[in-house]
Amino acid sequence: MxxxxxHAALKQDAATWFAALRDRICAEFETIEQEAGGAARFQRASWERPGGGGGTxxxxxxxxxxxxxxxxxxxxGTLSPDFAAKIPGTEAGAAFWAAGISLVVHPRSPKIPAVHMNTRMIVTAKGWFGGGGDLTPLQPGTPEATEDAAFFHAAYQAACDAHDPGYYEKFKAWCDEYFYLPHRNEPRGAGGIFYDYLDSGDVAADFAFTRDVGQAFLAAYPPIVRRRREAPYxxxxxxxxxxxxxxxxEFNLLYxxxxxxxxxxxxxxEAILMSMPPEVKWP
Incomplete structure (x- = not known):
């Protein structure tokens, strides 16, 4: 047998971490709203998955x-044939366990970039971590967008460098390749980092890196929001x-x-499509 x-021994620790990171991020966003004179709070809704587990x-x-x-x-639950085929040594019907956090922000002001971040741990016959964060300036090419992208990348590079000097360049390139719209021949945004199937052989180190990726988001994005939120448009x-x-x-639905x-x-x-913006147009 x-x-x-x-990774199986870390299931509870991982689930606890993702929930704690959620709480920290939500609290920070609510503070930013309060600083701007708003009173909006996060509304939470829990759901159950028929095949096992659930989320909020x-x-x-x-x-x-x-x-x-x-x-x-x-x-x-159990893996479908198409997903099992992507994991070497895993068969269709094999058991899986997955936990993670995923966030997307669509700011009201076009001066503030949109952002995405997720981290996760998956356990099948194997175990691995994945995730990353990327920034989408809504006015690409401006000096402000360039400054924000540099600040965002610096936070993620610091997180990467603390674990492996090769991580940042590798995961930055992976992000640039992944968050790309081939039908438009353009990147989705200013990039960041992206990694998947991370299993270095040291599960504690991989989990520590994944935690630092989540904390890098808190170091990277809220300062950008505070810097741009009062700018007129x-x-x-x-x-x-x-x-x-x-x-x-287009990216989220196609790729x-x-x-x-x-x-x-x-x-x-509804949770999966949470990433969709509240208002959008096509020319």
Missing amino acids: TSPPP MSVLRGQVFEKAGVNISVVD TPQEREAQLIRRGRYV DRGTTFGLKTGGNT
């Missing part, structure tokens, strides 16, 4: 954050923002692995 991977969807609709969603989930800039959001929709995994494993549809 095959022994379970060492947290959504804030405020004056700084037009829509911010921070979801956590802990699910288990025109109706034309708002229109351009809504059109730019269309790229987000995003998390969206596909969730829908094909019986996840909560």
